[in-house]
Amino acid sequence: MAKKYSCQFVLIRGQVTRKEQTMSQIRVRFAPSPTGYLHVGGARTALFNWLFARKNKGVFVLRIEDTDTLRNDEAMVRGILEGMEWLGLNYDEGPFFQSDNYEKHRAAALQLLENGFAYRDFTPKAERDDATIKQRVAEAAKQEKPVNAYRTLSREESDARAAAGEPFVIRFKVLEEGKTQFEDEVFGLQERDYKDIEDLVLLRSDGHPLYNLSVVCDDIEMAITHVIRGQDHLSNTHKQVLLYQALGKPVPRFGHLPLIMAPDKGKLSKRKHGEIVSITTYRDAGFIPDAFLNFLALLGWSPDFNEYGDREIFSREELIQSFSLAGINKANAVFNFTQGDARNWTDQKALWMNAEYIKTIPLETLLPFVKAELQQSGLWRDAYESEQKVWFDHTLTLLRERARTVKDFTNHGRPYFVDDISFEFDEVAVKKNLQKDAALKDLLPQLAEAFATLDDFTHDGIEALLRKTAEEKGVKVGLLTNATRTALTGQSVGPGLFSVVEVIGKDRTVARLKHATQLM
């Protein structure tokens, strides 16, 4: 049965208007493409923007970059929102949709044309096959590009041809002499010669504004002060700086983030690597959001050493407190995992961190996650919140010590929550702990009888009984405890056995010990 996750974030096409703000207020944005899911890389970008905003009492804006009409679909946006909601990356404004601002972008292009910063290019459109686009672009780039002939076309002729209905694109006219520069918050001073920047297209021949123009217009419109995004945008930033200048607007600060790569240092993609790249996968696999957030934050960033030392565990608040762009590493980070390994299906450090959170956060904080999990697997009882709460909390305290994900409360916890024996008996455990010694066939029923009449059914009373029985029968305590563990839980590992017997309780213990003889 699939759990329903309602998305509380409402998809309203926000108006791009903003509240009064002080000049110094920091404003950042996360601007994903509507791909249908939130990618771990995107999530980290969102996280760093969010941390930066919260740390500096700024504003975090969400903007959907749906300029590519092919993927403009609200269903595609939902996945992004779900991921952000789960991680608790709440935004202050938006979601805004870039496509809603087409007219403004177009107007900006026209303005640049009018002011002589751009020109019409009447070169016929070259058809490109989407599948081989990357390759073809790379090929084409190898050849020296001739200076665009329309750069110097007279205004009169340009106007005349446009009026005659001839199709054209509007290109930005990059000056021949000079260079752009900006100080990147992560990578430092960036410079680029104008001659290395091509005359970028602002408006397609069908009137559609293109990415570089759109981001700049929107970031101006939304008064973004710090553009924090993936390093894949670093080179293009020079073009954008040029646009800000031509538009006569102040250039924001930029901070580029190193990328998250696959173990082979190649691109981490859903196509190649599957669900592991999608944030909702972690939600559905039993991760605690704060744990995953913590892990993500440390992927390419570290807090100031002098202040925080070697710490690795940071609560959400501590993350905000300690966050600084100065701590961002410049090299790409590898998201480490082995495909096909069921136990270590994702980065092992992420799993470790999740386990760490499960065993150390306040029980009351953990409770809702476990409740949701048990409800989903049909193991939940309302009594766990009322008359059985003490027992339930005790059981969780035992179980969480060995859980890596919240799913383990079902996987390992089932024997603790069901009355009958509708849980799996691990084959290896049965063989090793129940079938190995034939004496158990008699010992377990005797043990069951002994437990049935035990008045002090507590950890200590149980231990005393088991030790005494072992002594009387002349067997090792381990023989009895291991057999009991498997009889009661079907498993070979778990919490201390005396505690296990205690929480399983007298009735189930007796019944399961008797039943175990059938397995021998």
Add this chain to the structure above:
RNA sequence: GGCGCGUUGGUGUAACUGGUUAACACGCCGCCCUCUCAAGGCGGAGAGCACGGGUUCGAGUCCCGUACGCGCUACCA
């Protein structure tokens, strides 16, 4: 091809403005605890800081070159 960015153990990161045998975490291996363990405790292996030069009394930290990786180079974002 051009331009840009990067390179510390398997992975993620440290190492004050150059100065002890390069530290921590995950993982791995071993030992211990013990009723088991995928838990806990303890310990170990694993990089001499991509490579080659240079500056310096001294460089992972500064400079140059090379290699490799990544990004951008589109009427994609």
